[in-house]
Amino acid sequence: xxxxxxxxxxxxxxxxxxxxxxxxxxxxxxxxxxxxxxxxxxxxxxxxxxxxxxxxxxxxxxxxxxxx
Numbered sequence: 001x002x003x004x005x006x007x008x009x010x011x012x013x014x015x016x017x018x019x020x021x022x023x024x025x026x027x028x029x030x031x032x033x034x035x036x037x038x039x040x041x042x043x044x045x046x047x048x049x050x051x052x053x054x055x056x057x058x059x060x061x062x063x064x065x066x067x068x
Contacts, residue, residue: 004044006037008055030055 007018014026015033019040027033034055041051 001050002048003050003052004041006041006051006053008033008037008053010056030058 005019008030009016009018009023011023011026014028015030016023016025016027017033017037019037024036025033027036034053037053041053044051
């Protein structure tokens with residue numbers, strides 16, 4: 001079975017999406033990166049892929065408008 005994995009991770013002072021060995025971004029917030037991963041993940045589902053999206057945790061809560 002084919003699979004597509006999207007990992008939301010820290011990148012250059014923001015957040016990025018790691019997929020197929022490449023990282024896109026940065027996005028201001030973790031939520032923005034997550035939302036940006038939904039479109040490509042949805043397309044992968046339509047193409048028959050098993051899809052997973054993971055999001056790195058944080059040591060502390062984050063403000064809604066970016067980093068502290």
